[in-house]
Ligand SMILES: [Zn+2]
């Protein structure tokens with residue numbers, strides 16, 4: 606699974622990669638980030654006992670049950686996202702995973718997080734035709750991407766695409782290098798993000814205008830970033846835009862008035 610990212614570029618090297626994978630795991634065994642036991646970067650025991658995995662159908666704006674639709678009709682005016690899927694609650698434990706992935710440049714952890722995200726998406730959307738969807742990601746500015754060496758959302762999105770078979774496409778670009786978002790208030794985030802994203806090719810292809818676009822990001826806190834991306838996609842003509850994140854803050858006091 607670790608090397609599935611590279612298979613995108615060369616599908617004839619499965620055998621070579623499995624040998625490389627075996628050798629690397631022999632010399633660099635995986636340890637769970639949360640419990641230090643040898644298995645994977647996120648073991649199933651920690652998923653069961655330390656992460657609050659989201660099995661509920663809830664409206665991402667108000668946090669209340671929403672069985673008949675993805676979002677309450679009365680909540681639609683507060684967001685540009687038609688649905689938000691998130692693997693688990695944003696807690697100290699999921700924060701540790703995301704920060705290790707993001708700030709310690711741990712690409713390999715991203716492949717494991719992407720694996721769980723892909724399984725979660727399949728679990729939630731088993732009834733849907735995969736050709737109706739396109740996966741994309743929240744872009745980072747070129748400066749930030751060069752500084753970190755990768756964009757964590759892009760890496761997760763590629764992994765989810767490879768494992769689910771849903772088409773991946775780079776649709777958005779970030780044109781303003783904003784200040785760091787973490788810890789900012791809702792108002793500051795909204796002001797910071799205004800006009801930050803654009804359609805990377807100038808306009809959307811006809812094919813994309815008939816799809817549900819799923820934007821992948823690592824975490825949803827106030828929702829300002831995903832909302833701004835969805836706003837740009839909706840303005841460009843996308844009928845349906847969903848968000849898919851590894852974690853989501855369950856503090857819903859942020860959620861009003863994002864649009
Ligand atoms: Zn563990």
Ligand SMILES: [Zn+2]
Pocket residue numbers: 664665666667668669676677680
């Ligand atoms: Zn609601």
